Amino acid sequence: MAGNGNGNGDFSLKETSPKIGNGGGNGGEKLTSSFDLVEAMHFLYARIVRARDLPVNDSFVEVKIGSYKGRTKQSLNPNPNPEFHEVFAFTKTRLQGNILEVIVRKRDGSNNDEEIIGKCKFDLAEIPTRVPPDSPLAPQWYRLEDRNGIKINGEVMLSVWIGTQADEVFPEAWHSDSATVTGENVVNTRSKVYLSPRLWYLRVNLIEAQDLVPLHQNRTNPEILIKGFLGNVVVRSRISQSKSLNPVWNEDMMFVAVEPFEDSLVITVEDKVGQREECLGRCEIKLSQVERRVLPGPLPALWYNVEHISEAGATKRFAGRIHLRVSLDGGYHVLDESIQYSSDYRASAKLLWTPAIGVLELGVLNATGLLPMKSRDSRGTTDAYCVAKYGAKWVRTRTIVDTFNPKWNEQYTWEVYDPYTVITIGVFDNLNLFGAGNENRLIKDSRIGKIRIRLSTLVTSKIYTHSYPLMVLKPEGVKKMGEIQLAVRFTTTSMIDMLQKYTEPLLPQMHYVSPLSVYQLESLRHQATHILCLKLGRNEPALGRDVVEYMLDVGSNIWSLRRGRANFERLIAFFDGWIDAWRWFDGICKWETPVTTVLIHIVFLFAVFFPKHCVFSLLLYCIVFGLYRFGLRPKHPPHMDVKLSKADSASADELEEEFDTFPSAKSGDVLKKRYDRLRGIAGRMMIVLGDLATQGERVKSLLSWRDPRATSLFLTFCFVSCGVICLVSMKLLLTFLGFYVMRHPRVRVFDIPSIPQNFFRRLPSRADSIL
Template sequence: MAEFAVKKISPKLGGERGTRNPNGPTSSHDLVEPMEFLYVEVIKTINKSVLNPITHACKPIVEITLGNYQSSTRDLPMGPSGAWNQVFAFDKSTADVLSVALKDGQFPNNTLIGKQNFKVAADIPSRVPPDARMAPQWYPIPSTVEGYHMELLMSVWFGTQADEVYSNAWFADASTVSASREKNTRPKLYLAPRLCYVRVTIVSGHDLIANDRDRTPNVYVSATLDQVRLKTKPIESKNPSWNQDLIFVASESLDGTVKIQLWDLNKDPHDQCIGTLETKLSEMTAVKVPGAASTLFYDIKPGGKIQPEGDTRRFAGRLKMKLATDQSYHVFDECTQYCSDYRAFAKGLWPGTLGKLEVGILGATGLPRAKNALKDRNAYVVAKYGNKWARTRTVVNNKSPKWNEQYSWDIYEKCTVLTLGVYDNQQIFSIDKENDAPVGKVRIPLSLLQWNRIYTGSYPILVLGKEGLKTTGEIQLAVRCACPPPTLTFFPPSYAFATAPFRLLLPKSHYKSPISLPQIDRLRELAVGVNCQNLARTEPPLRNEVVKDMLSPKNNNFSMRKTKANVDRLYDFFTWLSSKYGRLDAEVRSTTDNTPKWITFAVCFCVLWLLPPLTLWLVVYLYPYCLVSFSVYVMIKVLVEYYKTRNGTGPPPPLVLFDVKLSRLEKLDDTQALDEIAEEFDATSAVDPQVLKMRYDRLKASGAEVMVFSGEAASQFERFHALWMLCTSNKVVLICVLALLYPVLLVYYYFSLESLVKAFITVFVFKWVNFTFNRLDLPSAFKNFFRRLPNKEHLMM
């Protein structure tokens, strides 16, 4: 459907040079449209009144007016020298006159002291980076009140979003936001600390003594890092053996402390602590290669009340443990389907960079209002790739905001996904009372993008709910995977770029010592919590609900729609697999449509039989040259396509991010389809019993199809397994080898090599062309044999 497809747009990106640069933009802000702002930097004011400064002392307030927008320093805190050091930003096209008024805030009506006007077209200069910043100057304020003589230190200029003050400016559309909340509207970059696994392996305990020496302790070990607590199973023994791994997630500085406690499980209401041990993460063994840390013995200090009284022992036993920070793993904080990074914690294990991912966030259109809201969205965008997060500024009360901000990331692996989320800022008018509401997300796989091509489009923000699939607006993006220029014309620029498609996707430890999928899911939840804690300590913080929504996993709950879609995919594959040979066979053997092929095969057959010396010479002597020529041809074609891709010649392929038909979402007016979608989101306990009965009957009908299809596929795979086991038998292999070698050796020794070649070619021609007199519409001998191979279907009841 057209409303769910990516729409092509043609924005006027900055840095273009027209015909001098046919490949497009070249500047550092080349993926966004230039936006001109009128910047006013207000630093401080000075009172030069000749009268008594005590009686004429005032609380200065600067009000800046441009058209219908007005900003002031009324709520801004003043520094120790009476300075504001605040930059205000206005849209250039708002009005023709900029008015800067100085008022006295000691009076209720803010008495006007004086005003300075600037003509926007004539009096204000322009500044384009990398030009130096405008130097502030003192402006005398013509006083309308007798006795006042004030001067204002400020600077005024025209700039773009490339200006350094853009990230700290107070924009005119956010003038209604209080000064204490204005920081939540600014664009920011967040660098989340890298994450590392902390592995505490509890091997065994030795000479453990309970607080009550008259009983054998029933001991389990608990380990605590920050707010996460894990424990082993309890074992009743003085020398228990656990051999159990407790894995935590820690952030980059690794300055935490693991607290290990031994607990005696008894009949009391609370377990008794019989020993404690604390160790810092920095003191643990740093494992940077696949393998385990060394096993060491640790003395455990007594914990709790010791009986009998007066016992002077300094330890409660020993623990045999492996304490290590596994820095050779990649910690998944995203689900595997949408992962944006596969690097290990240790920097020495990182692969070389392939290029730069550059994203221009242009704007959005059609953002709906929130429920029970009278104003439009206060929208901002969060982009996440790797451990670098980018947040645009908040455009207040606008359903079609324009951001035009550009961000870049290093690419270490092309098979990754960029995630962008649009959110409604609820923190600019309330103090942490409401969460930022998500509008929707867009995910772009980098594997679909060609190097050095600019993809500009309007991407629909799709949300699937009970009512079906709908769009909550569109976000306009310009995306490019920039690759550095090659050293030579046709060859890759680096060894990392050339070997990138063939290297391991994950670090080696994931293959040498794999972590189970359920454990990865549990650790992913811990990693999300650590990221929330780290990003919440920034200023302004990236809120927890935003981080959790950006890192939310793929929904794997039961869905009738997904079940049918997956069955259709399997049907399509097996249909293609079963008909591929038949279609190819029919094309070759057709007697009506393939007369040239018949003639070609006939000529080749005659040449092979009538000119055996020439045939043998062609096969033996020209085979290496033909192979080399074919390899060179393929290499040249690959390099030409690579050169075209790197230089941006030719139209880029369409970027398809979502297939409505494949997801079975094209029939939104079908009652059954809408009920299947509602079934994904409904809680079972809240559904009408009649609806549940209808859904259960439908599930049984679809389950029967899945059962039959999966059973047939399992039977075929079991026959393949039986054939493999049959072929791996020593006797059968020996018999097959002798049966194949006997005619070959017979023809070779009693006739000649030419006769052997002719025999092979003859068999191939007769088998492939399948002349009319040789045709049988019956299964071949191999098919009959394969059909008779055993499977486990007869064992099913």
């Protein structure tokens, strides 16, 4: 067994009582109502705007209080009047001095020696406090002083105030929590909000081609196929069955296109000659000129000329034409997440969006007990940040450097369009803080853990404050990496609109009118994930591919014996209630408890002779039982369950297989062992599938005359049953059948299968036709 790597770690969900929305701290100032899900953190802000009349051209500003120092970037155009436009934030509870110094320094390029031009000093007790939505403090000019306090030439424009994380400059500010990070890497510590690009499905319906010109005159039966290129995505069609120069396909190729549709679709006609493919010609279609379709319905097909371009690229010649129906289908929802954990189901076309039904607010408070993720200066350390994804909006908190108990206290808001959606929160260790240049962007941030919260499990307008365990499954077993404390609130703007959502289809209409195959959905999801990784990776700070893929559950469809066992037990748990009910009824039929059996006979008679009252009683029972269960309802939102996931009982070999690459990188002996095990599991599944197919075929054979005698007996039974129903009262007939089924064991001959069971098991199936 693979034990968890954190000893007897507690993987349960804990309810917490943080001091949120009360503005706790030394100042007593309250956060605004939009920041009432986090604890108030007070910061000393200093906004450095510009300087003028400096005696040197090359200068920068250093902001210092106690041992904390922050400095502006070097000016790209050195002059006596530099502009900076930077904000510095110092955590008020960690200040080690009472004087804030703003120092203007010069740099001598020859020996890189820094010298002080002048400074300004501010007493912490005299700095004003600002609470949004108050307007920002206007910066003003301050005369520089030398070391002796004498006024000198030169001024600096700045503003200083004490505020909270509700300040609009908070995301862009340099933070003292990340004072050890310098240079270009400072941007990787900041909090950001990202928006996913809007994605559309691009459908290319291949109809036919005509008058193709082969490269070789002796090609009388060419094998023609089509390749579509959109960006770096390539989709191939099947080879046309009509092996001629006028091939026919009637096949769809699907792509994922991103607004504002600046790319072009390239279609090439290929002739497969042996093991190689020769390009007969190509045509280019600009996506900006493609018709957009938001509702089901046919679009006109167009003919496009196919041109063959010479190897030199200078000359083009006519190579045939191709008949295509190209459309941007905005009536679909582009699936970039697993359908079970999706955070949005809206169509691509904004025209089809319905109004929002509510607001989701998330407060990322803090994390506790994080494990060291890397080593720095010969000791373990962690630089943690959070990423939350819901709908098209991604958020990233600032990175808290070198602590196992980071405090973020950042709050974010999303519009909600469907309650059956999931918000995903992931915690990562930032590995891009202490490196050289842009090469650091290639480093994959370490995964600390991930949680999901389904909005439909939340009571509206209630604030949920819980500490969630952060778990990561590793080849050595499941490991608790720490805990994260969150505050969540789901507020609805219209209860009627939200209840109406429960009657509407989950996905847009196009998914049902013109459904896509499982293979197409899987390929399109891979394309969508690739596009998101590229787009989000171009922001600053960038969301790395590893972060995006982890949040979107890329690779969740790879074979996992552990996940297979977990899903099997979920299925068994679903049938357990029915199995228990059948066992209970079997005990009634066998008179194991005579008193209970007699009562069931009385209830059965009541149900037969008074069916209207029986239905009423059943509905009334559901109401009473539902109200009784209200007091036993879950008080906490669901979270990652280690036992349900079989993460605590997975063997080392199972986990090693789950974390193996695809294709596998293991040796032949290991693969042979895994293959033999998989064959054994698949063999049992094959038997179960065969049994299910046999039962279905037996039902169909009742009237198929495959077994003439069985069909004759069944038709005779149906004929006799019709006569009995016409001659005998239905109530008396049901009473007889019910009492016969629940008859006493003394009037049973033997405990053997009944006549209907014996008859059904003798019906033929198509299993005899299987080789």
